[in-house]
Each structure stands twice: as C-alpha cells, then as structure tokens.
Amino acid sequence: MARNRHIKPEQVVTIVNAIHTWDRGAIAWDDVCKLAKPVLGYLPSRSGLSSHADIQAAFSARKKNLAQQPEGKMPSPGSLADASRMLAARDAEISALKKLVDEYRDKFDRWRYNAMLHNVTIDRLDAPLPQIARRK
Template identity: 30%
Template sequence: MPKAITPSDVKLIAEMIREWPKGQPFKWETICLGAKSILGYEPTRQALHKKPVLMSAYESKRQQLRTAVATLKKVARPQSMLDAIERIAKLQEENDLLKAEMQKLAEIANRFIHNASAAGLSRERLMAPLPKKEKG
C-alpha cells in the first residue's frame, strides 16, 4: 500500500508542476510519473487531483502555457528565411541600442546619487516619493 502524501510532498510536487519543462507534455499522466521521484511510487491522477494545492498549481501552469501559445500565435511569421534574418538583425540592433541607453541612464543615476550623498542627502530622502501635483 502506498504511503500517504504528506504536506511536504505536496509542496514539492506543486513546485515541480510550477517549474514544468517546456519540452515535456503537460498532462496528469506525466505529472504522476514526475511525482514518482518525490514519493517513491507513482501516484494516481485522482490522488493528486484531490489536493487543492496541486489542482491550483496545475490550473495556473495550464493557463500560463495556454497564454504562451496564444502569444506566439500573435507573432507575425516571416515570409522567408531572409525576412527572418533581417528581422532578427533589426531586433538585435534595437536591443543593443536600448542596452547602451540603459547603461548611460545607470551612469547618470549613479552620478546623481553620489552627488546628492556628497551634499548630505540621505538615501531615504533621495528615495522619497515625488510630491503630488495640486489640481487647479
């Protein structure tokens, strides 16, 4: 007779479900096979399905996978390999420009923080929210 599924087992199985690899089919049967490494035996689908934490993790992961598929379907497919290469090159160039811009902004922010600290402003004062604009 299989041992009872403990709360720590449920936690480990839920974590396994949340971190499910993209290449493997996401079905209860494969989840049961994966749970075998945690429990030492292959549980039934019904045994796992009874645990609310596992059901919640399963539904969340299933929704996440569906959303990812829907997002991929919205991406325009290139007409040819040349179009794909040009698009990748353009995106890479844009990515490089944005990285350079982020680096410049980080340098400016560090300069501002250094100068403000040198002027005696505390970190708390620097991080204080901006004052709200008055209507009128």
C-alpha cells in the first residue's frame, strides 16, 4: 500500500456521508477503512483517515450516537406525510447547525489570526481558568 496518498475533499465528503448513514450496528475504524476502499481505490489506514478532522468528527459522533441508541428498530412514522414532516424538520435543523458551525469556524479563524498578531502562544490559550476563592 502506498503511503501518504492525498485524499481529495470530495472523497472526504463521501466517506463522511457513509459514516453518517452507517446502520449495521457498532462501527469501528476497520469498517470505515472498508467503506473508504471503493471511494479511494485503495484500502486506507486508520491513521490516514483519522488525520482528517471531518472524518474523525463524523466517526466519533456516529460511534457516540450508536452507543446511546436503544437496541432494536426505531419506530417508523405512521404515514408518508408524517415522514415528510419529520424529514423536513431534520433538514431544517441540519442546515441551521451547519450554518452555526460555519459561524464558529469563522470566529475561530478570526481569533487565531488576532492571537497570532499579538504573539499569544497556544500554551497561554490552553491555560486553565483560575480558581475562584469563595467564602464558605
């Protein structure tokens, strides 16, 4: 297997969508690697896939979601109209969350740039909050 192959952004999106739609029980990195093989044309390594933040986030979210999901099938909607309303509500929520994530990314980029201008180090940014001395 060749090392350090570049994964294109559209391939990352395809892999992330495959992770989000995973419905075969618990998910593992081996499963994600097998999912990615037809997309990439080779069997990638776990470290190669997890180095992409979007793939790592999708994997962690799906794994957490599957762990919290009760066993068995989820109840299906009573009618096609109910299903359509449920999907429309989820689509609206997803688009709102995507917009929020984009706003947070923009804000983070602005903060990172300003911190760099003022020579603020990562260690200083990651410093813990001070303890508050409270009276008893």
